[in-house]
Amino acid sequence: MGTTQLETVPEPKYWHLKTVLSDALDSEFAVGEILPNERELAARFGVARATLRQALEQLELEGRLQRRRGVGTTVAPPRVGVAVAPARHTWPGASGDDWQPVDATQSDTVPAAVARLLQTVPGEQVHIVRRTRVTNGQPVAAELLYVPSAAVPGHTEGPVRSAPARARAVLHELQELELEGQDRTVELGSARAEDARQLDRLPGAPVLVVTTRYVSGGRTTAVAVSTYRADTCRLTFGASDEVSLLAG
Amino acid sequence: MGTTQLETVPEPKYWHLKTVLSDALDSEFAVGEILPNERELAARFGVARATLRQALEQLELEGRLQRRRGVGTTVAPPRVGVAVAPARHTWPGASGDDWQPVDATQSDTVPAAVARLLQTVPGEQVHIVRRTRVTNGQPVAAELLYVPSAAVPGHTEGPVRSAPARARAVLHELQELELEGQDRTVELGSARAEDARQLDRLPGAPVLVVTTRYVSGGRTTAVAVSTYRADTCRLTFGASDEVSLLAG
């Protein structure tokens, strides 16, 4: 450094910091390694802690770092590729998907965006199935699946069952229907408090929200809203995961 | 409030603020309307400006707000649905896509991730085509398309052409090849300086990075890295856009 005369177009400090840290991560740190704490890093770079944190936040957003309160900041492993669109259209809960049913409830109020997709009227009963997706032992996604009760009029009123069993019952009924099509949207969101808990993140953490519409009998029969951890996930669409192809 | 006994788990102020602001946006503001400036809002809510900004940042991330330096904070329109995966596989630059070629260069160095996908060796020449995607007059995405020069050995050495013409030449050559397949990944990233300029955002702005692999002749023939504005875009995959279906 010395007498820095540079910065004709002053680059924000945190931006420059991010670059420096990023290079250091590539060359001097191994995955899982713990970085010095924020106060020390800030001192080492001669900036306020808030500025240092701005750089760390960006790197975390890009999946380079992982920070945990009370523990420290570690170097994150490369993002996991998670398959979102299987080769053939299938209902959620079809054999082979790696989602785990959590529970199921019934409600007559759903988010406005979901009601619009399902074309339900206010007050109409809808099953809400919660599921989790786990990859390599890490939770990567939480899902809420909305199915109008009218679409699956099965005899689910049997004896009291466990929460996962109720979820499985709804999913099982879906398989009976003919799936005519599906489409998806992906957008950025922030984790609601409940999702955050499931994903082992703080509320507000960045997530990729995948909304899937399932079409059967000429109408939207189910809507799944899946929230994936944006810091650790790379969503894959199409033929196959990059890794498996390169291995071939 | 009064003597708030609630909050056994105290909710952060900025989180609560975000909720309050979000509700206010729904009920009291119209799209495009300008909010009071940050200093005034902070005073009105009795918090430091930094705290207020934390809430605004989240709302901007979710596409509810739009902030511009020197101008102010406005209520954002709903996110635009942009089709990412067409019904049939096509090469980039096929007639009908709404990308605009910007320029094309040749280089022997590409990002490591791209080189891995293309299986190019260091030093191998690769065409790099820049394109922009514009929807409703707003730039929504910037793209870098990488094509190994060996894959398109056409006679592009003709007379000097304009930058867009060079780009079109490469794209045109691609159409001649048979496209055998493609797959995509979507992940969260932050805008590089150059992308940020094209997208009319500040560097580091959150973007959705779509990486498309085009397969021809049994190998990866092209890789497109498209960065979409995460604040304004909702990527759509599959049959069709939600809007067009609901309209039917």
Add this chain to the structure above:
DNA sequence: CAGTGGTCTAGACCACCGT
């Protein structure tokens, strides 16, 4: 308990936009 990251404050200055 000590140490970590997360939240919050009250200020300052800068870069940018429109008038």
Add this chain to the structure above:
DNA sequence: CGGTGGTCTAGACCACTGC
């Protein structure tokens, strides 16, 4: 030029983790 959002500082306290 005045007003906006963007950056930065130097502190403080809190919530969580692990020993």
